[in-house]
Amino acid sequence: MPKVAVPALPTSCLFGMIKPSGPTSMSLLNSMQPLLSTSRLFTQSPSEDAPKISKKKKRSKKVGDVKLGQGGTLDPLADGVLVLGVGGGTKKLTQFLDCTKEYSTTCLLGCETDSYDSEGARVRTAPWKHVTKEQVIEALEKFKGTIQQTPPIFSALKMDGKPLYEYARNGIPLPRPIEARTVTVHSLELVEWKGSDHSFSWPEKALTEDEKKAMEAAIRGVDKTASITDALETTVQDERPTAFVIKMRVSGGTYVRSLVHDLAHALDSAGHVVTLTRSRQGRFVLDPTEDGDRACIPWAVFEKALSNTGEADEDGWKEWEREVLQYMEVI
Structure with a gap:
């Protein structure tokens, strides 16, 4: 070697x-x-020339x-x-x-979750069949450059000393809107249009009606018209939804999941992250x-x-x- x-x-x-x-x-x-x-x-080896330490004072090195x-x-x-x-x-x-960081992520349309990714529970469903590859490419232009991002309500960010997810879970009205962050999206492009040719599916777990009402109550602290309702019939929900992959180079502090969530809204649909790869960190x-x-x-x-x-x-x-x-x- x-x-x-x-x-x-x-x-x-x-x-x-x-x-x-x-x-x-x-x-x-x-x-x-x-x-x-x-x-x-990473550790200092004992030296024969090192001064002798009495057994009483000797401290063994612990893993960690x-x-x-x-x-x-x-x-x-x-x-x-x-x-x-x-x-x-x-x-x-x-x-x-x-x-500066780079990511590639797969967006699955038709459903948004509380965590904005497939690890969370379904919050609501929305139409996706109308979304085309060309529409996605056009919509991506709105998210390039310096933009404002609002973190998800189901996050550990704190407002008045309380994590946002506690407001959402307990139906506590937000005292004020979640503060938007200024981030920079240096590049953003569609790299793969999967359509329905994939194995992804929406999460099986869904928010209960009580959980939805609690989330609505939290959001209505700042938006009196907030409503969480499914917009799809059950038969449509059984079909394979559209998925696509986007790649981005962004500034620190950018929420990839929020970008995907907001992009899906811009497409008059709903969406969440099902794969996420960080290909660069500095x-x-x-x-x-x-x-x-x-x-x-x-x-x-x-x-x-x-x-x-x-x-x-x-x-x-x-x-x-x-x-x-x-x-x-x-x-």
Whole structure:
């Protein structure tokens, strides 16, 4: 195997990991701790010349002592680039909260959910058969450039100290409209028109009538005419709805799910996210194409090491450590 440059040890660094869809970002970080906390890459090896410490004062190093953080989480549904910081690298993670990001996402028309994605419950249904590829391309133009976005009411954002989802779940009227955010959509394009040729379906779970009334009561605190009603007949709901894929490059703070939700409304329909991939987070990308781009490490590399750490090479490095050495950015 080719030699890998080794920085001064233990090291602090940043590196990108490719998160799979399904688990939470934090659960993956927690799973990685046993690897990082027992690797000489990130921990100080005991020195024979170090002063002796009495047994009474000696403190054993616990798994998890290595500082590990993420520069912007991904929902369980989402996959793609997740920037991680180790040691002093965690102090550099804030730069990735407000950096340029790229996403590709699949929108499924005809139904909106409380979370704006397929992980949530159905809120309402709406017609979709009238929507054409050309209409989507035209509607996308309205969402390019500097736009205003309103976060979903079922979110953890707080208003007067209370998460928005508590207002929606408990039927508490919002004291004021949810504050819109200014974001920039640098590019936005339709990359695949699936039509009905796909395997996606609306979530089986739906809001009960009581839950709908509670959500209406919350929204009517700022919109007296708010109403949540299905606009489709049952027979139509059994048909395969239209789906399409869009790709975007956006500023930090952009809600992809909100963009899809608002786009569906602009098409006189309803819609939600069924797939979401982050392909860029700052300089960390899935497919390096620009100067300064840095590739990422697949989660499978760490998953394999957790089940079988394998043999070390002639320099004492395990396979996963060599991957980190190759792709990390030393701080």
